[in-house]
Amino acid sequence: MAEEKEKAEDAEQPKKGKTVIIIVAVVLVLLVVVGGALAFLMLKGGEEEGGEKAHATKAADKKKGGHGDDLVAGPMFAVDNIIVNLVSEGGARYAKFSVALELDAQELSPEMLAKKAIVTDIIISVVSSKTAEELMNVKGKEGVKNEIMEKVNERLKDGRVKNVYFTNFVVQ
Secondary structure, three states, X not given: OHHHHHHHXXXXXXXXXXXXXXXXXXXXXXXXXXXXXXXXXXXXXHHHHHHHHHHHHHHHHHHHOOOOOOOOOOOEEEEEEXXXXXXXXXXXXXXXXXXXXXXXXXXXXXXXXXXXXXXXXXXXXXXXXXXXXXXOOHHHHHHHHHHHHHHHHHHOXXXXXXXXXXXXXXXX
């Protein structure tokens, strides 16, 4: 009789253990499925909203004539490897840089080639009139870019410079 009781208890323990393992497995599967579904819905909803906003922003930029897609640029005119002395009280400071001027039309390229010496002189004059401190911050660089663009555009007949990009810039 004692043997039969032990056999019955041994049979119940594996059944209880298997039942607990099955319940835990089912709960884990449900959590993964529910979590996956929530993540999918959240990501899908965010893309739709972001996509609509991005589309609206691009459309507004096109209407304004702004720079909606910064990776699509007009024709470029490069002036490379310029070295200038900077305004300095405490010692010799210099800047070495390269500039790319974005043109509004390809038709401006021949005029830019013909006036390369003038354009280079303008760039050198503008940058060499600045201190190292002015050129070391974003605001100063933006001011230099705007000044270069304005002065070059004053000398052009067939078009205009839309933007100025520093492709290399070192201040020592």
